[in-house]
Structures are given as structure tokens and as C-alpha cells.
Amino acid sequence: MGHAHTSTETKLAKADALCADKGLSLTPLRKRVLELLLESGGPVKAYDLLAALKPDGSAQPPTIYRALDFLTQAGLAHRVEALNAYMACVHGHGDEIAELFICENCGTVREQHAPALPDHTPEGFQISRSVLEHYGRCAQCSNA
Amino acid sequence: MGHAHTSTETKLAKADALCADKGLSLTPLRKRVLELLLESGGPVKAYDLLAALKPDGSAQPPTIYRALDFLTQAGLAHRVEALNAYMACVHGHGDEIAELFICENCGTVREQHAPALPDHTPEGFQISRSVLEHYGRCAQCSNA
DNA sequence: CGGTGTTATGTAATAATATGACATCAAGCA
DNA sequence: TGCTTGATGTCATATTATTACATAACACCG
Incomplete structure (x- = not known):
């Protein structure tokens, strides 16, 4: 397949x-x-x-x-x-968070798991949800 | 001082x-x-x-x-x-991105630089801006 | 000095995003 | 059957943000 x-x-x-x-x-x-x-x-x-x-x-x-x-x-x-x-979101991220790369020019979004983000969590803070998004230009649009 | x-x-x-x-x-x-x-x-x-x-x-x-x-x-x-x-944002982050820890209970936000985020940037993608936000409960509110 | 371009601000209208409140409906079950 | 629960329908409204155009302030140049 x-x-x-x-x-x-x-x-x-x-x-x-x-x-x-x-x-x-x-x-x-x-x-x-x-x-x-x-x-x-x-x-x-x-x-x-x-x-x-x-x-x-x-x-x-x-x-x-x-x-x-x-x-x-x-x-x-x-x-x-x-x-x-x-x-x-097709792939079930377990507890890993989604990392998005968003092209501001063509609007496409590339998604990946963000494995093991380095941990700067303040003592005692309980995270329930994280947002990790990057804006910019994708390879296609950078060249154009 | x-x-x-x-x-x-x-x-x-x-x-x-x-x-x-x-x-x-x-x-x-x-x-x-x-x-x-x-x-x-x-x-x-x-x-x-x-x-x-x-x-x-x-x-x-x-x-x-x-x-x-x-x-x-x-x-x-x-x-x-x-x-x-x-x-x-008082501290000028150079090119480092801001990492926010936001308490959904009391609304306080803790901000820090996010040094050296591991790089999963797709080949050729030019990042202009990144968002890294965590939601949850701060130490105070976790205990309560 | 007066004109002219540029940047910042004022103002009115409206668009875009999101929620609250309550009514209805359908499925499961006592 | 009648009750409860979860899902959906519907109306109203709240919240967030932008477009478009007018005015003001100020530097620069002739």
C-alpha cells in the first residue's frame, strides 16, 4: 500500500x-x-x-x-x-503537541508532531494544551 | 538596585x-x-x-x-x-521566541524566552514569526 | 514663506468571529 | 409510557477586527 x-x-x-x-x-x-x-x-x-x-x-x-x-x-x-x-488532524498525537508551519503567502499548512519540546515549564504549572505555530513562507513561495 | x-x-x-x-x-x-x-x-x-x-x-x-x-x-x-x-514585552527577545504559560484559572501569564527550540522546519521554509503558548493551571491554582 | 509628501490619528460604518439562551428532537431506559 | 440525556435547531447578541475615507502634524524642498 x-x-x-x-x-x-x-x-x-x-x-x-x-x-x-x-x-x-x-x-x-x-x-x-x-x-x-x-x-x-x-x-x-x-x-x-x-x-x-x-x-x-x-x-x-x-x-x-x-x-x-x-x-x-x-x-x-x-x-x-x-x-x-x-x-x-489525521494522526493522533498522543501527548505530543502539533507543530504547524503556515505559509502566509499561499496559505498551506504543514503539520508535524513536536517531539519532546524542551521543558521550561514553571514549577508546578500543569499544561493542558499547547500551541506551536510558525508563520512565514514555504519553500515554493520563498523562491517566487 | x-x-x-x-x-x-x-x-x-x-x-x-x-x-x-x-x-x-x-x-x-x-x-x-x-x-x-x-x-x-x-x-x-x-x-x-x-x-x-x-x-x-x-x-x-x-x-x-x-x-x-x-x-x-x-x-x-x-x-x-x-x-x-x-x-x-519588556525584554527584547532577539530572535528567540516568546514562550507563554497561561493560567486558565487566574489568567496570569508567565513569559520566558524559548531558547533553541529544536528545529523541525521543513526544507526551505522561512519563519517570520512563531507562537508558543501553553494553557493550563499555574502552581497556585493547581493546589487550590 | 508656501506647497507637497509622508506618517499618524480621528471617525463612521461594517465585517468577521463567537457565544448564550432556550426550544426541539431522538435514543435509551426505568 | 414517561423521563433523562445528549445532540441539534434557532434566534439573538456579544466580541473582535477591518475598510475606507477625512483630518492633522510635521518635515522637506522650492
């Missing part, structure tokens, strides 16, 4: 399994939002998802924010803080 | 010097905003700054956003991405 590009369906199936494991319910709505994120392949704005979900404009903001909350809690999506956007 | 707590005025003077160096102009308005940030000692929301600036409500949003843009460009303040807030 190689390591090539996993299909959206496969990823959705994985998400199903993962939710089943954790006792979470990946409802049709939530699954559809995840699918939209996967199809996009990059960060997507909440209101764009909302529009994609119901092109007639009939869906209200809480719909999408709730789905996104669920997906981020479940570890199936990240919020890209500095873009106010969201993206699918 | 010890290393104890540097006064706001001292920090403002430093900011003046720093701007002079770089050929930037720390106007009264910008300086006042920096002062407000310094006085607060923590992250402050844009609209709160706006209110503090002109308690009569006469100041408009662009006023504060422009000042904040200037300060962040000048390296005198950071935007705390995941809070949509801003805080003064």
Missing part, C-alpha cells in the same frame, strides 16, 4: 474507530464537518464551513462551533489560533 | 530608547497604550484598552489596533493568540 496519501474515507473510518474507542459519538453532522476539513486539506474558517454545510445559509453559527469543539476535544481537529481557523 | 521589579517608567524609557534606535516613533498615543499594558502586567483585550484610553467611549477601534500593531512590530508587545489579547 505504500505510505501514499490516505483517502478521506479511510481517514473518516479511522475517526469512527477512534471515537468508538473513546466512547464518543461521531454523529453525521460532526462527521460531515470533519469530511469538509479533510477535503480542504488546509485550515478552514468556521463561517466557510457553515456555508459549505448548508449552502442555502440555513445553518446557524452554534452548529459549526459545536461540531468544531467536539472535533478538537476528540483530537480530530486543531484550531489554528493565529488564523482563527480549523484543520483536520 | 537588585534585579527586583523594574518600574513602569523605566520600562517606558527603555522602549523610547529602543524605538529611537530603530528609527521608530513612539508617539504619545502608542506610549500610553504601552503604559496601560505595562500597568496591567498581564494580557489585556483590545476593547478594554480602548475603554481605558478614553473612558468616555470616544475612541474608535482602529485607534487601538493601530497602536497594538505598532507595538507588536516594534517588539514591545505580544499578541496572545489564543486569548485574543495583548501584553507588554
Whole structure:
């Protein structure tokens, strides 16, 4: 099978399994939002998802924010803080944090695990969530 | 003098010097905003700054956003991405990035330089700005 | 001195992002 | 059946940020 590009369906199936494991319910709505994120392949704005979900404009903001909350809690999506956007997260990071490289020119995002960030945590501080994002220009756009 | 707590005025003077160096102009308005940030000692929301600036409500949003843009460009303040807030940055980080530890309970933020983050930068990616923020509970609040 | 360009600020309007509150619905189960 | 719980629908509104254009301040040059 190689390591090539996993299909959206496969990823959705994985998400199903993962939710089943954790006792979470990946409802049709939530699954559809995840699918939209996967199809996009990059960060997507909440209101764009909302529009994609119901092109007639009939869906209200809480719909999408709730789905996104669920997906981020479940570890199936990240919020890209500095873009106010969201993206699918296919690889379950265990406790490792996601490290994002975001091209300000073309908008592509490269994601990787950030293994073993050196620890400067103040004595006694309990981390619940970490954000590590880099902005700049990707190789393509640097050359242009 | 010890290393104890540097006064706001001292920090403002430093900011003046720093701007002079770089050929930037720390106007009264910008300086006042920096002062407000310094006085607060923590992250402050844009609209709160706006209110503090002109308690009569006469100041408009662009006023504060422009000042904040200037300060962040000048390296005198950071935007705390995941809070949509801003805080003064007294120590000029050279090229090192700021690492923030943000207590979700009491709202305090501890800032440090993040020396030598291990480099996972994709080949050719040019970083212009990095965000490293940790959310959780500080020592005080963990115990409580 | 007057004109001209540049940077900073003022002001009005509106866009973009996000949440609160309450109603409804569907599934599981006492 | 009726109750409880979790999910979704819907309306209203709060919060955060930008666009566009007007004015002011100030240096520079003729």
C-alpha cells in the first residue's frame, strides 16, 4: 500500500474507530464537518464551513462551533489560533503537541508532531494544551 | 538596585530608547497604550484598552489596533493568540521566541524566552514569526 | 514663506468571529 | 409510557477586527 496519501474515507473510518474507542459519538453532522476539513486539506474558517454545510445559509453559527469543539476535544481537529481557523488532524498525537508551519503567502499548512519540546515549564504549572505555530513562507513561495 | 521589579517608567524609557534606535516613533498615543499594558502586567483585550484610553467611549477601534500593531512590530508587545489579547514585552527577545504559560484559572501569564527550540522546519521554509503558548493551571491554582 | 509628501490619528460604518439562551428532537431506559 | 440525556435547531447578541475615507502634524524642498 505504500505510505501514499490516505483517502478521506479511510481517514473518516479511522475517526469512527477512534471515537468508538473513546466512547464518543461521531454523529453525521460532526462527521460531515470533519469530511469538509479533510477535503480542504488546509485550515478552514468556521463561517466557510457553515456555508459549505448548508449552502442555502440555513445553518446557524452554534452548529459549526459545536461540531468544531467536539472535533478538537476528540483530537480530530486543531484550531489554528493565529488564523482563527480549523484543520483536520489525521494522526493522533498522543501527548505530543502539533507543530504547524503556515505559509502566509499561499496559505498551506504543514503539520508535524513536536517531539519532546524542551521543558521550561514553571514549577508546578500543569499544561493542558499547547500551541506551536510558525508563520512565514514555504519553500515554493520563498523562491517566487 | 537588585534585579527586583523594574518600574513602569523605566520600562517606558527603555522602549523610547529602543524605538529611537530603530528609527521608530513612539508617539504619545502608542506610549500610553504601552503604559496601560505595562500597568496591567498581564494580557489585556483590545476593547478594554480602548475603554481605558478614553473612558468616555470616544475612541474608535482602529485607534487601538493601530497602536497594538505598532507595538507588536516594534517588539514591545505580544499578541496572545489564543486569548485574543495583548501584553507588554519588556525584554527584547532577539530572535528567540516568546514562550507563554497561561493560567486558565487566574489568567496570569508567565513569559520566558524559548531558547533553541529544536528545529523541525521543513526544507526551505522561512519563519517570520512563531507562537508558543501553553494553557493550563499555574502552581497556585493547581493546589487550590 | 508656501506647497507637497509622508506618517499618524480621528471617525463612521461594517465585517468577521463567537457565544448564550432556550426550544426541539431522538435514543435509551426505568 | 414517561423521563433523562445528549445532540441539534434557532434566534439573538456579544466580541473582535477591518475598510475606507477625512483630518492633522510635521518635515522637506522650492
